[in-house]
Amino acid sequence: QAKTQGRSRVCCYQPSMQLEVERRLALESDLRRAIEQNRLSLHYQPQVDAEGGIVGVEALLRWNHETRGGVSPAEFIPLAEESGLIIELGEWVLREACQCLQRLDADRLPRLSINVSPRHFSEPDFVACIERAVSGARIAPERLMLELTEGVLIDHLQDAVNKMQELKRIGVGLAIDDFGVGYSSLSYLRRLPLDELKIDRSFVQDLDDTNDAAIVQTIIAISQHLALDVVAEGVETDQQLTLLIASGCSRFQGYYFHRPMSLSALGEVLLAPHC
Numbered sequence: 467q468a469k470t471q472g473r474s475r476v477c478c479y480q481p482s483m484q485l486e487v488e489r490r491l492a493l494e495s496d497l498r499r500a501i502e503q504n505r506l507s508l509h510y511q512p513q514v515d516a517e518g519g520i521v522g523v524e525a526l527l528r529w530n531h532e533t534r535g536g537v538s539p540a541e542f543i544p545l546a547e548e549s550g551l552i553i554e555l556g557e558w559v560l561r562e563a564c565q566c567l568q569r570l571d572a573d574r575l576p577r578l579s580i581n582v583s584p585r586h587f588s589e590p591d592f593v594a595c596i597e598r599a600v601s602g603a604r605i606a607p608e609r610l611m612l613e614l615t616e617g618v619l620i621d622h623l624q625d626a627v628n629k630m631q632e633l634k635r636i637g638v639g640l641a642i643d644d645f646g647v648g649y650s651s652l653s654y655l656r657r658l659p660l661d662e663l664k665i666d667r668s669f670v671q672d673l674d675d676t677n678d679a680a681i682v683q684t685i686i687a688i689s690q691h692l693a694l695d696v697v698a699e700g701v702e703t704d705q706q707l708t709l710l711i712a713s714g715c716s717r718f719q720g721y722y723f724h725r726p727m728s729l730s731a732l733g734e735v736l737l738a739p740h741c
């Protein structure tokens with residue numbers, strides 16, 4: 467029986483692989499067009515303190531595909547990385563974010579974070595690009611936060627550190643996103659000019675697992691030791707929030723508070739007094 471299964475698996479495998487390749491190629495050329503036709507937008511998810519007050523906002527890319535509807539960034543960001551389109555996408559996100567910071571003043575929108583792809587970060591003119599965007603929009607640089615992943619540190623750590631120092635000279639904020647899932651050793655952390663660590667959602671989701679709870683507590687302790695802000699991602703329940711607060715976390719992002727929303731919805735949320 468195993469043999470028959472094995473054989474049928476082999477015969478079904480190839481067509482589906484071919485379909486997958488075709489689907490990806492189609493999606494890639496669609497993405498190219500989407501950039502030109504302005505079918506991309508940013509959604510905004512607030513980050514809050516324990517009282518629910520908004521301390522910052524993360525910008526998240528959205529693609530409204532002509533026929534497929536919403537395509538998840540988890541699907542198209544890797545495609546954009548491979549094809550190099552991520553550079554254009556990243557520049558678009560940067561411009562859009564700076565415009566948003568310009569339109570909403572610091573009292574309403576203290577800080578906006580954007581996600582930076584490792585490939586974009588490694589471009590030789592990345593720092594100049596950030597500097598141009600920030601000064602062009604005339605915004606206080608510390609209101610823009612760049613979320614980097616541990617991936618930017620893997621290959622050329624010293625180059626990455628140098629770049630991060632240049633970015634700090636400009637004055638923008640630096641965060642490590644999805645912290646805890648990468649291959650990083652903890653020892654490099656103190657060499658990095660960071661402002662914030664974001665605890666990956668996967669640990670927050672499994673907080674009732676003692677191992678994950680221990681990891682979360684360790685990340686929080688490291689953050690405190692290095693005087694970094696720590697943001698817990700993907701907070702969905704009251705129970706998670708309680709455990710996080712008990713562990714010393716003071717900033718949160720997740721559906722429990724706010725889902726990612728349109729710019730106009732964000733404007734209303736930022737105006738509403740919180741209770």
Ligand code: C2E
Binds near residue numbers: 613
């Ligand atoms: P990320 O930067 O870690 O963003 C957080 C993701 O978690 C977002 O998914 C957000 O919608 C989701 N999320 C927030 N709160 C909750 C929650 O309580 N529960 C659950 N289940 N999910 C929650 P999204 O928007 O699908 O983005 C996925 C990833 O795509 C991002 O992860 C980021 O790595 C990447 N991405 C998104 N926008 C950009 C962008 O403009 N540039 C780059 N390079 N990457 C981006």
Ligand code: MG
Binds near residue numbers: 581613643
């Ligand atoms: Mg992020």
Ligand code: MG
Binds near residue numbers: 644664667699
């Ligand atoms: Mg994250």
Ligand code: MG
Binds near residue numbers: 644
């Ligand atoms: Mg993520």
